[in-house]
């Protein structure tokens with residue numbers, strides 16, 4: 001099988017690459033990634049980079065010529081590429097609209113011209129907004145609460161429309177929150193772990209009681225692989241969530257306890273505008289269609305993640321010391337600390 005993976009140098013994409021290379025070594029993988037601030041060649045092990053069935057294309061999904069050419073040679077596609085940080089989308093939404101929405105349209109046009117056997121669009125549970133009823137199944141209203149979620153909701157429905165209109169073999173996966181090794185340290189769990197390791201405050205939005213449904217990344221990528229193998233699921237939307245709901249304060253406290261750091265590192269700041277209060281998945285459809293269930297408990301997954309960040313200091317320190325990382329952190333948290341109105345960077 002020839003498999004194109006967009007955004008394969010990011011967090012979930014690179015974990016998916018490692019899973020496929022290990023479990024299905026005959027698959028010929030091509031990663032297309034623009035290496036934005038969060039795409040990272042360090043996410044690939046030397047074995048992956050040496051693997052003759054792995055090739056890396058440094059390019060943008062908005063580049064129609066490149067995408068159309070690449071698509072001629074593929075059997076299946078998993079589309080992860082996106083701008084993914086909600087906070088950043090609040091300060092500057094342009095790259096989210098460009099990549100998450102328009103970039104997806106370029107890929108969909110490419111498979112219309114050069115048909116593939118399967119196209120998996122990676123959407124997100126953020127498209128639902130705060131839970132209106134729980135558990136949240138795939139019929140939950142779409143009510144995005146951030147520019148990121150709005151762009152993802154648009155691309156989720158766009159992918160659906162290409163199935164409805166052209167009967168292209170498209171399946172939409174909506175992962176709930178994912179965590180684990182190689183997650184960019186601006187995201188909640190690695191942000192807390194790396195801050196705690198540097199004896200910096202763990203900054204908590206609002207009252208910290210917001211909950212998310214957390215899935216360990218190896219479980220998420222297994223669900224995506226099952227989707228690739230499964231026949232007769234074109235046009236389906238499937239949640240990949242764990243039904244393990246944990247609030248932000250509990251996560252922060254567990255991280256501090258595990259690292260033997262004091263509770264005084266907890267700092268409550270202003271809330272994020274549009275902050276989703278609760279996400280809690282119904283995963284019945286993933287069980288019935290994909291025979292998928294999570295294997296990792298939250299406690300074990302968090303412990304493994306903390307250990308990974310302890311052992312891989314070089315990986316995250318390289319990111320956290322970049323001017324770009326510090327600039328955004330100072331701008332964003334500076335405003336929330338003052339509880340002031342969020343200003344954009346335009």
Ligand SMILES: NC(=O)c1ccc[n+]([C@@H]2O[C@H](COP(=O)([O-])OP(=O)(O)OC[C@H]3O[C@@H](n4cnc5c(N)ncnc54)[C@H](O)[C@@H]3O)[C@@H](O)[C@H]2O)c1
Nearest residue numbers: 007009010011012033034035036039060061081082124178
């Ligand atoms: N991390 C989560 O908790 C989570 C949950 C639900 C859904 N998702 C979705 O899963 C996908 C992957 O998320 P992630 O956490 O791995 O993100 P990430 O930010 O770590 O990685 C995104 C990757 O996409 C690449 N990229 C961005 N713009 C591009 C462009 N124009 N062309 C080519 N490559 C581009 C980046 O360089 C990066 O490698 C995204 O679509 C995201 O919306 C993530």
